[in-house]
Amino acid sequence: MNRQLMCVTCGSTYPLEERRLRCDCGGLLDVQIDMDGAPSSEALAATFESRLPSRLPQDLSGVWRYRELVLDLPADDIVTFPEGRTNLYALDPTPLGLSALWAKHEGENPTGSFKDRGMTVAVSWARHQGARALICASTGNTSASLAAYGARAHLPVFVLIPEGKIAQGKLAQALAYGAHTLQIDGGFDDAMHAVEQMATQHNLTLVNSLNPFRLEGQKTIILDSFFQLGQMLPDWIIVPGGNLGNTSAFGKALIEMKALGLIDRVPRLAVIQAEGASPFARAAQSDFQHFEPMQPETVATAIRIGNPVNYTKAMRAIRFTDGVVTSVTDAEILQAKHDLDRQAIGCEPASAATLAGLRRLTREHVVRPGESALLIITGNLLKDPDTTIALATGKTATLGIQRAPSLDACVNEPRHVSSDPETIALIIEEELQ
Numbered sequence: 177m178n179r180q181l182m183c184v185t186c187g188s189t190y191p192l193e194e195r196r197l198r199c200d201c202g203g204l205l206d207v208q209i210d211m212d213g214a215p216s217s218e219a220l221a222a223t224f225e226s227r228l229p230s231r232l233p234q235d236l237s238g239v240w241r242y243r244e245l246v247l248d249l250p251a252d253d254i255v256t257f258p259e260g261r262t263n264l265y266a267l268d269p270t271p272l273g274l275s276a277l278w279a280k281h282e283g284e285n286p287t288g289s290f291k292d293r294g295m296t297v298a299v300s301w302a303r304h305q306g307a308r309a310l311i312c313a314s315t316g317n318t319s320a321s322l323a324a325y326g327a328r329a330h331l332p333v334f335v336l337i338p339e340g341k342i343a344q345g346k347l348a349q350a351l352a353y354g355a356h357t358l359q360i361d362g363g364f365d366d367a368m369h370a371v372e373q374m375a376t377q378h379n380l381t382l383v384n385s386l387n388p389f390r391l392e393g394q395k396t397i398i399l400d401s402f403f404q405l406g407q408m409l410p411d412w413i414i415v416p417g418g419n420l421g422n423t424s425a426f427g428k429a430l431i432e433m434k435a436l437g438l439i440d441r442v443p444r445l446a447v448i449q450a451e452g453a454s455p456f457a458r459a460a461q462s463d464f465q466h467f468e469p470m471q472p473e474t475v476a477t478a479i480r481i482g483n484p485v486n487y488t489k490a491m492r493a494i495r496f497t498d499g500v501v502t503s504v505t506d507a508e509i510l511q512a513k514h515d516l517d518r519q520a521i522g523c524e525p526a527s528a529a530t531l532a533g534l535r536r537l538t539r540e541h542v543v544r545p546g547e548s549a550l551l552i553i554t555g556n557l558l559k560d561p562d563t564t565i566a567l568a569t570g571k572t573a574t575l576g577i578q579r580a581p582s583l584d585a586c587v588n589e590p591r592h593v594s595s596d597p598e599t600i601a602l603i604i605e606e607e608l609q
């Protein structure tokens with residue numbers, strides 16, 4: 177299928193190969209797929225399903241398996257681990273009065289977050305175009321993912337991160353995979369501003385979600401879920417919102433799936449932000465008439481973003497899906513993280529915002545009894561061991577969280593014991609009482 181770049185604000189188009197991050201009008205660019213002459217939905221679905229038994233890397237990938245809707249590239253140009261094909265877990269829907277509840281664990285990707293789905297596309301395209309070096313701003317996961325894909329593609333990688341504000345697991349990955357790691361004084365928004373300024377002038381390929389090829393890969397979270405659920409989607413899809421790349425990608429996926437006839441009914445998107453970093457939720461309150469960037473602060477460092485670059489595309493996603501945007505407190509996020517962790521759906525705080533948000537939306541009767549929902553778990557528990565241990569040892573005050581009595585039940589402190597088997601056995605018997 178033919179593709180071109182198209183501005184989401186003014187509709188101007190540019191050739192796919194043109195190296196530009198924005199339209200001349202400043203608007204965001206989409207990779208627009210020409211749907212004329214697209215195969216029927218049945219033929220597309222059959223092609224995607226037929227790749228399941230294949231052992232080719234591009235078929236094993238839960239991104240490139242859907243390549244007709246992602247990007248047309250020669251197999252040799254594809255930089256893949258492979259990624260995607262993450263598990264979709266059924267959770268107990270009854271406490272929330274739902275008919276079904278699932279969690280798609282994007283933390284099971286090769287570098288432990290959903291970013292790999294977008295990165296395989298952005299880095300493959302960059303290599304195909306002969307990129308000199310790759311760069312991103314990051315709250316941590318994008319830098320870990322870029323460092324990994326850059327290493328596989330043998331391309332130099334530069335990552336800009338807010339000093340002291342990214343989780344240790346993510347920093348460790350960027351360093352280990354050999355990325356040039358630049359820690360800046362400001363926050364993510366400052367880093368994002370800096371990389372966008374530099375990228376074009378210095379011939380560096382920017383792979384933040386401003387890069388529309390990233391979003392083409394992230395659409396496959398929806399496609400994967402659709403096929404895992406037997407070619408259906410639930411009433412609600414719940415996703416955390418930071419820079420709003422996923423929100424934008426999900427909206428685009430649903431627009432295209434509807435246009436192709438893969439779905440008749442569009443599920444509603446619910447975007448959840450942390451209260452201290454909720455510019456999109458605030459804008460939604462005025463039906464997007466007003467947007468104010470904010471100084472972000474939250475325990476969920478992955479979504480500590482006050483000026484999301486994908487605002488316009490995310491707004492389109494909310495409008496198309498009759499979606500909602502809400503925010504939750506840090507204490508609610510940690511409570512939800514504990515509840516997911518205890519079901520071994522281990523995740524980082526930003527991902528747990530989904531369950532916290534769903535709880536809020538059911539309390540407020542936005543999500544109604546008997547409806548079904550899918551939580552997008554965006555990052556792995558091991559990304560942020562410090563927060564997990566602070567929660568388990570009752571030290572959430574060190575994370576800047578106001579005392580919340582409900583978090584007391586999350587404590588599971590390690591105990592010091594002697595190595596004497598009798599003493600240990602006694603303790604075990606005591607615990608089993």
Ligand code: F0G
Pocket residue numbers: 289291313314315316317318319385416417418419420421422423478479524526527554555
């Ligand atoms: N969850 C996790 C674990 C993330 O790392 C991010 C974003 C989000 C949710 C929010 O996704 O930006 O598409 O709305 N992390 C970026 C990064 C910003 O640099 O790693 P979004």
